Amino acid sequence: MHIPDGFVPPQLCIVGYGLSGLVTWHCLRQVQRHPDPAAQMPKASLLAAAFFVATSIQIPLPPMSLHLVLSGLLGAVLGYYAFLSILIGLFFQALFLGHGGLSTLGVNALIIGIPALVGYGVFNLGRWLPRSLTPAARCGISGFLAGATGMMLAVAIFISLLVFAIPVGFDAATERAALLTLGLAHGPLIIVEGIFTALLVTFLQRTKPELLTGLANEIPHRQSQSERTAHPSGEQLCD
Amino acid sequence: MVAPAEKSLAGLKHLKSKRYRYMGAVFQGMGLVLLFGQPGWSHGAIATVTRTFAVEASYSSGEPMALAQVVVYSPENPDQPWTTGQTNEAGEFEFSPDAAGNWDVVIRQAGHGATVSVPVATTAVAQGDQQSPAATLISSSEPLASSPLQRWASAGAALWGLVGTVLFFSRGKQS
Numbered sequence: 001m002h003i004p005d006g007f008v009p010p011q012l013c014i015v016g017y018g019l020s021g022l023v024t025w026h027c028l029r030q031v032q033r034h035p036d037p038a039a040q041m042p043k044a045s046l047l048a049a050a051f052f053v054a055t056s057i058q059i060p061l062p063p064m065s066l067h068l069v070l071s072g073l074l075g076a077v078l079g080y081y082a083f084l085s086i087l088i089g090l091f092f093q094a095l096f097l098g099h100g101g102l103s104t105l106g107v108n109a110l111i112i113g114i115p116a117l118v119g120y121g122v123f124n125l126g127r128w129l130p131r132s133l134t135p136a137a138r139c140g141i142s143g144f145l146a147g148a149t150g151m152m153l154a155v156a157i158f159i160s161l162l163v164f165a166i167p168v169g170f171d172a173a174t175e176r177a178a179l180l181t182l183g184l185a186h187g188p189l190i191i192v193e194g195i196f197t198a199l200l201v202t203f204l205q206r207t208k209p210e211l212l213t214g215l216a217n218e219i220p221h222r223q224s225q226s227e228r229t230a231h232p233s234g235e236q237l238c239d
Numbered sequence: 240m241v242a243p244a245e246k247s248l249a250g251l252k253h254l255k256s257k258r259y260r261y262m263g264a265v266f267q268g269m270g271l272v273l274l275f276g277q278p279g280w281s282h283g284a285i286a287t288v289t290r291t292f293a294v295e296a297s298y299s300s301g302e303p304m305a306l307a308q309v310v311v312y313s314p315e316n317p318d319q320p321w322t323t324g325q326t327n328e329a330g331e332f333e334f335s336p337d338a339a340g341n342w343d344v345v346i347r348q349a350g351h352g353a354t355v356s357v358p359v360a361t362t363a364v365a366q367g368d369q370q371s372p373a374a375t376l377i378s379s380s381e382p383l384a385s386s387p388l389q390r391w392a393s394a395g396a397a398l399w400g401l402v403g404t405v406l407f408f409s410r411g412k413q414s
Contacts, residue, residue: 006354007347041408049401056394058298065298088401096393162349169310169320170347178349 001055001069001158002093002108005101008165016107023083023113030080040081043211047074048085055089055112056097059189066189071112072150073197075119076143077204077212082116083109111157119150123201139205139212140198147197151190159183292357296330296346303330307348314340314359 008016031037051070058065074082087109093099100108126142133141159179166172204211296304306325309332313321326332326346336342342357 004351004353006345007352038408042405045401045404045408049398049405052394052398052401060302065302092394092397096397097390167310167345169312169323169345170308171323174308175347175349182349 001067001111001154002090002100003104003111003158003162004098005103008104008107008161009167010103012161012165013103013107016104016110018106020087020106020109020113023110023117024087027080027083027117031084040078044078044081044085047078047082048089051086051089052092056093056099066185068189068193068196069112069115069151069154070193071115071154072119072122072143072147072193073200075116075121075150076123076146076197076201078116079120080117082120083113086113086116107161111161112154114157115150115153118153119146119197122146122149136202136205140202143201144194144198146194146201148190148194150197151186151193155183155186155190291333291335292342292359293331293333294344294346294355294357296326296332296353298351303328304346304348304352305330307346307352310345310347312343312345313338314342317343 031040034040047070051074054068054070056067058067071082071086074085078085087105090100090105090108090112094102094105094108123142123146125145126138129138129141159182162179163176166175201212294309296307298304304326305328307330309324309326310320311322311324311334312319313336315338321342322334324332324334332344332346334342334344336357336359339359342359344355344357346352346355
């Protein structure tokens with residue numbers, strides 16, 4: 001899921017930086033609208049560390065090696081903070097581990113960050129699940145959908161970007177077949193990531209629901225200072 | 240080639256048999272080819288000594304990049320592929336440059352791969368110089384830190400930075 005330096009044309013790198021800059025700006029604005037932006041920082045930083053580690057662990061599946069992306073998980077737990085955490089995690093990976101590259105940082109942030117934001121949206125759809133289900137079940141279902149959607153979208157963006165950027169000299173059919181194989185190989189990982197997200201979200205919902213509720217407080221309009229300070233801990237997201 | 244070889248081969252002069260003389264000359268001829276690496280001619284077959292460069296590609300996990308696509312760009316025309324091919328099962332690819340300069344080798348498989356610059360000296364092309372040139376890795380999935388220790392130390396520092404951020408903000412919240 002990490003495109004290394006020199007694998008996409010420079011124009012795409014510039015567009016990637018431009019778009020990820022815009023998304024970062026939007027996410028920072030959304031984060032600022034939160035009653036207490038700093039309150040989510042420990043969680044965002046912890047998950048950035050988890051992202052840094054989890055996406056560095058390669059699962060060997062000859063002839064290639066795969067890794068988790070945790071897009072949906074970060075989106076479900078962090079909301080708009082997810083994109084920022086992913087950006088920081090990717091920067092460290094490019095710098096220290098050689099995963100991805102500095103020129104493709106913007107493109108990679110979009111590949112993994114956009115599915116995280118979509119995963120956040122999918123997780124929020126859980127409130128439309130039938131009320132007859134228990135809160136844990138609703139959390140689990142929406143968590144699974146968020147995790148699976150995140151991974152699926154990340155693979156789809158990654159492959160479509162590379163399919164349209166096959167350089168001159170390479171046999172497009174062979175590279176397309178290799179990319180398709182890579183996509184199919186991610187099939188089981190989509191399920192794994194969905195289950196992992198569902199388990200973690202259900203666990204958080206049972207033990208520390210306020211970790212999830214922090215996001216439910218995202219209010220579409222700006223609050224006054226008095227409202228911000230008097231804001232209650234919030235209702236449970238999945239209730 | 241046989242006649243001058245017989246003259247110079249003093250050690251075999253005592254051999255009476257024509258057959259032995261012939262074999263000695265053949266051995267000497269082979270020796271000359273092996274020693275000086277010059278082209279040898281025999282019964283119309285042509286053997287030319289070329290300098291072959293081998294590139295080996297593997298994933299960061301150590302798994303060889305088998306059957307990956309390879310494109311070689313010559314120094315004269317870096318825009319058009321000079322040759323294309325595939326790595327073998329062991330992730331190896333060989334090519335024989337015909338000019339001096341920096342040859343770029345791009346290896347790619349499903350969006351993963353590397354670009355290597357192979358500097359070829361004039362002598363290496365003309366005389367089959369055995370001195371191996373130092374190839375420069377332009378870009379790859381390999382990290383900047385050269386040794387694993389460096390890599391893990393810097394990754395650890397990044398992790399500690401993130402954990403430190405967690406602790407810092409948690410502390411501010413409690414107080």
